[in-house]
Amino acid sequence: MKKSLREYTVRIVILMLGLCIAHLGVTLFLLSDLGSDPFNVLVQGLYRSLVRLTGLALLTHGRVHVAVSLLIVLVLLIVDRSYLKIGTALCMIFGGPIIDVFTALLEKPLAGAPLPIRVLMLVSGCVILAYGMTIVIRSDAGTGPNDLVAVVLSDKARWRFSLTRVGVDGCFLLFGVLLGGKAGVGTLICMFLVGPVAGFFLPINGRIIEKTVRKLCQR
Numbered sequence: 001m002k003k004s005l006r007e008y009t010v011r012i013v014i015l016m017l018g019l020c021i022a023h024l025g026v027t028l029f030l031l032s033d034l035g036s037d038p039f040n041v042l043v044q045g046l047y048r049s050l051v052r053l054t055g056l057a058l059l060t061h062g063r064v065h066v067a068v069s070l071l072i073v074l075v076l077l078i079v080d081r082s083y084l085k086i087g088t089a090l091c092m093i094f095g096g097p098i099i100d101v102f103t104a105l106l107e108k109p110l111a112g113a114p115l116p117i118r119v120l121m122l123v124s125g126c127v128i129l130a131y132g133m134t135i136v137i138r139s140d141a142g143t144g145p146n147d148l149v150a151v152v153l154s155d156k157a158r159w160r161f162s163l164t165r166v167g168v169d170g171c172f173l174l175f176g177v178l179l180g181g182k183a184g185v186g187t188l189i190c191m192f193l194v195g196p197v198a199g200f201f202l203p204i205n206g207r208i209i210e211k212t213v214r215k216l217c218q219r
Contacts (some may be wrong), residue, residue: 005102007217011141013073014209015087018135021100025129027102031110032122036171038191039146043068045179062195070147077153095144109157123193124187127139130197131205137198139208146172150195161200166192 003011029037040061047064052055069092076083085196110121137143143151154164169191177183 007213008141010213010216011139012090014212015090015136015141016094016140018132018137018139018156019091019094021133022129022132022136023095023098023211024056024102025127025132026053027099027106028125029122029129029186029190030125031103031106032118032186033096034118034122034127035186035188035190036182037194038183038187040065041154041176041181041183041187042172042179043176043181045176045181048180068093069145072149076145076148080152080156083143083148085140085142087136087139088145088148091136091144091147101169122189126190126193127197130194131201134196134198134201134205134210138202138209140209160199161202162195165195165198169195 026037043061043065045062046068047059050064051059073084073088093187109116113121137151139145150161150165150168153159153168154161157164173183173187173191
């Protein structure tokens with residue numbers, strides 16, 4: 001059944017809310033300075049390998065990140081393009097700026113935090129990231145390319161999302177380290193925490209979002 005313009009609008013608003021929540025978690029995770037997330041370890045490893053092989057000064061971490069995201073999108077265009085929606089583009093466009101805004105707001109008050117506070121930032125950041133990610137996924141308006149890898153594998157293979165996410169993050173981490181990326185204790189915590197937390201909240205947020213959409217679209 002086709003969605004109305006009103007329903008599309010509601011779902012996009014929900015997606016953007018989830019994206020803001022998820023990237024608040026990403027910001028806390030990054031400000032803890034205890035390691036990067038597995039996907040960015042992969043991006044960092046690819047970036048360092050490409051620089052060693054080509055010597056191209058124009059390459060940056062951000063550009064390699066965009067290139068990997070676009071590669072995932074291209075693969076999904078072949079495998080199953082139904083997963084690619086407007087929200088996928090919105091996640092790619094607004095993810096970085098949202099992190100920049102939260103960093104500008106939080107970097108100064110959190111700078112120089114003692115280790116116990118940084119660990120708390122790391123763990124809470126992973127939980128907030130996972131919670132916001134489930135809102136984005138259940139908005140049914142699209143999902144960011146790196147998250148889509150676990151979503152598509154979980155759907156196609158009928159595996160539990162929580163375990164699929166851990167496995168995908170583990171692959172990102174392994175290949176990233178082999179290519180020269182740097183991991184930390186935060187990377188491992190992120191790998192084992194985000195998937196299970198997201199698996200817990202996916203059905204809960206799915207029910208809440210569908211009920212909210214029906215209520216708002218019936219007015």
